[in-house]
Amino acid sequence: MKKISIILIICLAVCLGALFTACNPSFGPVGTTEYKDSPVVNNGGLVVQQGGYIYYVNGMDATSNITKPEDNAFGKASVKGSIMKSKIDADGNLSETAVVVPKMFYTSASNGGFYIYGEWIYYMSPNTKTDNKSNVLNTQSVAFRTKIDGTKTQEIATISSNSTQYIFTENALIYFENSTLKKVGYTNSKINKKSEDIVTEVGSVLFTAKSDVIFFVKTTDASDRLNNNIYAYINGEVKEITTDTTYENDSESSDVNAFKKQYTFTLLSYDANYKTLFYTKVGNDNNANKKTSTYAYTFDDNFNFDPAKEVRYSISALTASSIYYLGADKGILYTANATLQIYKEISETATKDDTQDFVTLRTTGAEIVKIDGDDVYYILSNTLYKINVEDAVEQKISEDAISTSWLTRSVIGDYLYYIDNTYNYMFRVDLTAYNFQDHKEEFAKGEVVSGTRKATLTKDDEGKIVIKYVKDDANEEGVKYYQIPKFMTSDDAQKYAEAIYEDEE
Secondary structure (H helix, E strand, O other): OHHHHHHHHHHHHHHHHHHHHHHOOOOOOOOOOOOOOOOEEOOOOOEEEEOOEEEEEOEOOOHHHOOOHHHHOOOOOOOOOOEEEEEEOOOOOEEEEEEEEOOOOOOOOOOOOOEEEOOEEEEEEEOOOEOOOOOEOOOOEEEEEEEOOOOOEEEEEEEOOOOOOEEEOOOEEEEEEOOEEEEEEEOOOOEOOOOEEEEOOOOEEEOOOOOOOEEEEEEOOOOOOOOEEEEEEEOOEEEEOOOOOOOOOHHHOOOOOOOOOOEEEEEEEEEOOOOEEEEEEEEOOOOOOOOOEEEEEEOOOOOOOOHHHOEEEEOOOOOHHHEEEOOOOOOEEEOOOOEEEEEOOEOOOOOOOOEEEEEEOOOOOOEEEEEEOOEEEEEEOOEEEEEEOOOOOEEEOOOOOEOOOOOOOEEEOOEEEEEEOOOOEEEEEEOOOOEEEOOEEEOOOOEEOOOEEEEEEEEOOOOOEEEEEOOOOOOOOOOOOEEEEOOOOHHHHHHHHHHHOOOOO
16 A cells, blocks of 8 residues: 555656646757846847846747647747847847747737746747647747746646737736736746736727737726726726726816716827827717817826826827827827828817928838938838838838738837748847949848858759758859758748749750
């Protein structure tokens, strides 16, 4: 009997050990943790810099490719979608590239991205668990964190959909699910086992990747009112921004129109650099001519709200994705139309907008990526352009195709980081590399961020391109060498080779 008990104990210990290892997989070490206390640039994007390293999502893969658990198992997942790590010097040169998270990063949430705090990378990955019919639950997301040297990974929480809005802060994962703002707390050494509700019955939430301030709106609890109110979740506390009485005073308490000072808010965007919230507001009175207007409010450090400091920018509802804030003294650059316009502050009684033309582009749909003095860099129809506001000359500065179908592009230093539109890997282009002089045009050339390998390409008897990788110093006379992306799936590398192969026959 004792022997059986001992055997059972040993088996249990082995099983628990295996379970623990599965929950805390090891990978690496990759690079060092020397910059763990350095400031972080571009948290919440697809490219994040911490000190002398950049971390980036290697590409966009489809969750439908995860048909069995091992397709996204830690250390076995496709390199496409893994989080990479490269050393970066003062001139932007990359070296020592390696995989730091060998698992697919994916989210379809707007403003989605990954975050770095101290020695941890926080990210979303498709669930690999299965239902009772062995179907992989790849439309769900699992939040993880991995050490910046790849040596340890921990699971934080499972979320019902990969489109769920979220952010990672320094001490919690915060997400919006079933009209409830939720969080899972953690420290550097411990993760809370269960999520907790921050606030329920929420109408909508505004997450901003570059800020840990979360705004949301809730309908009033008063049965005799029609308004909603704006709230913010700041430093672990819920703060009322507007209340039922924000716009009321005693002199109007007997107003015939009881709903005159009751408003419905819709959150648009938040500029963390200026601490400025953009939103629309419409009165709930019975005026048939009432219109929804666009407003902005710049907060102090305490996030107090004074209606007298509210700024009205438009007599209509502007589109959130087309608002590019230039600052209170310059106004809003609105990019929805071919002619970009600047919206200036208007009075509460104004019946038309105060706008001025900024510059006219060839068509609508521009995505502004950077404004440097009078030079505006933007993406139109998957192509990178630059225009000088003074001379209004539009220049295509790169011939590379940029994908705009997934998450946002990022600019760090002089480089625009983007998912390319052909192979769906992370590329970058130097915005300053375009050159035009002496009637000769040199386009800025995009490069795959994770680097390339030297190879020869030949055709076999069936006409298929054969890739043979060689040493970097190979230099045989009469041999043509090519550069093939180093961290690319074999199928994608084959397509890449076929596209660049030059038939010399």
